[in-house]
Amino acid sequence: MADAQRPEIGASIDAGGVTTNYLDAGQGAPVVLVHGSGPGVSAYANWRLTIPDLAQHFRVLAPDMAGFGFSDKPGDYGMKRWTDQIIGFLDALGLERVSLVGNSFGGGLALRVAVEHPQRVDKLALMGAMGVEFPITEGLDFVWGYEPGIETMRQVLDRMAYSRELVSDELAEVRYRAASEPGVQEAWAEMFPAPRQRWVESMATPEERIQEIPHETLIVHGRDDKVIPLENAHRLNALIERSELHVFGRCGHWSQIEWAADFNAMLVRFFSREPR
Template sequence: MVTLDPTVDPTVDPTVDPTVGVPSARPEVGASVVADGIRTNYLEAGAGRPIVLVHGSGPGVSAYANWRLTIPALAEQLRVLAPDMAGFGFTERPADVRYELATWTDQLLGFLDALGLERASIVGNSFGGAIALALATQHPDRVDRLVLMGSVGVPFPITEGLDAVWGYQPSPEAMRRVLDYFAWSRDLVDDELAEVRYRASIQPGFQESFGSMFPAPRQRWVDAMVTPDEAIAALPHRTLLVHGRDDRVIPLATSLRLLDLVPRSRLHVFGQCGHWTQIEHTAAFNRLLLDFLTEE
């Protein structure tokens, strides 16, 4: 089990090879299991009903970077598990891996299998929402409740923000532009944060894998992550949709479409919020998730 300290700087020189994910003192690196043939780094905290958090696809992202403010709050009542998906964070990067929806969906299913979890609730953020949707539609018996945050998974024209995120080429200036798309509040984005996130994005192996995932033209990668409407409409799960009203990366229209399609869904929209609902409205977001995941 890993204790998360959100004040720890996650950009110091690695103490492990990030292609292997061997446990170390770094907060981003936890335990590891082999999930569908990929050695997968994951964080774990708490006890009780299992909840799996699937991160988004920003440059330098990891489960820790995405969920460090969420895990401690959920862990007060739940068993929280947050894996680094293939190509991200401190999970193995096999030379022959294909970075595509099927790979990540199979890895997530393999992660449940490796931990002996017959059923778990899944929280998917952005790119992670597409993975969560795919798992829930293909293996509905393995999913308890479903949370989709600013989710990919239905068709939409790629935004300028998402094109910039997926097309990121490392520099502090480029990272500042990416962060400007993510956050509504200017108080969250400054040159210091951009420098910290830039250094995170250039750790060994990080940009090499990220840069290969979404080459231009990038609309095809949005389309490749779509789950068919009829499959989404057949979902039996209680589903919470969360979106920032001012999201410039994934448009609010995607969650409105999911609200129309998913029979047992509800939607919470945060005003004055961009793509970082879990960061810009941390306390309210955590309470919203905890209430939904624990209600009878």
């Protein structure tokens, strides 16, 4: 799947003009994991606890989106850049139809792909997802406003997790180093400059379009999320006809980490069952 010394670096492919680093594990029906937008994030950082379990049942693909991780940092960031990259990624790998899992920012991207390219999506899973309009939270404003520093990174991570036990000095150091890789901070500074409410709105898909989504959709959210409000999940559940909602208590913005085993089992069941 990746170099044992640098597990965050996998294969590389041209995805819609963006040289894209991605992880590829397992066999079977394809599932594409789309990461969130925290500083220092990558497909590996976001999905390292998810990929091994899912790869026992499916072919799991996890790309670094443009500007993140070890993919190109071409500038001109926005929904079109990122959604074109996802479709280009599928085209480059010869994948006609996949299930999508989107986390936070990645949830907004997955939602937009499902609306604009419904024929390319099998099932949809949204975790702590953007994609509808909401007043920006203090947590998201702080995360998107990250300035380099280990202490600042620790404060970012504090807003992500319900349990402070997950936010160690070591994790803050690892994420700080990842955010300091060549070109990463420069790309980050371009993406979400203040005022940041406009980026929430730019990532929202019109509700009348969301109501048209035909796909079975699993919506997962942490009850105690300080970054993306729980109300987003309830709104998406109300809008998408074939949707179901699971809320984890004692959970912040990291369902895939804080409730990893349960989250993974839920995805396996959802993607394995016959359509309803």
